Amino acid sequence: MSEDRGERRPRPRGGRRPRRKVCAFCVDKIAYIDYKDINRLRRFTNERGKILPRRMSGNCAKHQRQLSEAIKRARAIALMPYTAD
Amino acid sequence: MNRYEMIYIIDTGLEEAARKELIEKVSALISANGGEIEKVDETWGKRRLAYAIDYKTEGWYVLVNYKASAELPREIERNLQINENVLRYLTVKLEEKHSSVKPRPERPAEPAAAEAPAEEAPAAEVPAEEAAPAADAE
Numbered sequence: 001m002s003e004d005r006g007e008r009r010p011r012p013r014g015g016r017r018p019r020r021k022v023c024a025f026c027v028d029k030i031a032y033i034d035y036k037d038i039n040r041l042r043r044f045t046n047e048r049g050k051i052l053p054r055r056m057s058g059n060c061a062k063h064q065r066q067l068s069e070a071i072k073r074a075r076a077i078a079l080m081p082y083t084a085d
Numbered sequence: 086m087n088r089y090e091m092i093y094i095i096d097t098g099l100e101e102a103a104r105k106e107l108i109e110k111v112s113a114l115i116s117a118n119g120g121e122i123e124k125v126d127e128t129w130g131k132r133r134l135a136y137a138i139d140y141k142t143e144g145w146y147v148l149v150n151y152k153a154s155a156e157l158p159r160e161i162e163r164n165l166q167i168n169e170n171v172l173r174y175l176t177v178k179l180e181e182k183h184s185s186v187k188p189r190p191e192r193p194a195e196p197a198a199a200e201a202p203a204e205e206a207p208a209a210e211v212p213a214e215e216a217a218p219a220a221d222a223e
Contacts, residue, residue, distance in 0.1 A: 032180070035177070036092075036148075073175060073177065075135070076173070076175055077092055077094065077173055077174075077175045078094065078134040078135045078136060078138060078144065078172075078173060079132075079135055080135050081135040081136050082136060
């Protein structure tokens with residue numbers, strides 16, 4: 001069992017796996033995502049104002065939780081839209 | 086005492102004098118109930134709302150930081166709710182996280198005392214940089 005543990009599995013054929021994104025907040029070493037920082041928050045919503053999922057933003061779980069909280073706060077105080085259209 | 090950050094939106098239909106008075110009134114209410122105002126930030130001023138509130142597309146944003154016991158925010162919000170010139174408000178409790186660097190947990194005294202001092206010296210210097218993200222919002 002222990003022998004093949006560390007070994008990398010060969011890539012599945014054909015499908016090009018996209019490079020794993022790293023969390024933008026971890027890179028910038030942000031401990032608290034401020035709901036007032038709408039320029040930053042806006043990058044994590046699509047043009048309709050929806051929060052991007054982790055698989056698109058590449059955020060870590062911890063920061064994604066904080067981010068969604070911050071965006072929801074910003075929405076409540078009309079800094080960001082609930083919906084655009 | 087907890088630290089709170091409150092943001093509220095005043096109707097832009099209110100003229101300047103009345104607006105000043107309202108902001109004063111809110112500040113007075115906080116300090117009268119045992120709160121301690123740290124900062125009143127009006128630099129946000131008039132902003133377009135992301136969506137219309139009561140058919141209004143603009144609002145005057147005021148940001149207040151204060152220290153108070155846990156019961157006070159409820160009282161302040163009750164008063165803002167009554168005032169019809171206040172379109173929206175939001176109170177957030179500021180956590181220690183705001184200082185951007187978490188305090189390091191104390192290391193338990195390890196039996197391997199010979200190695201410990203050599204490791205701790207560089208480690209202590211690490212959490213020094215980083216500006217508080219709370220301050221940079223316009």
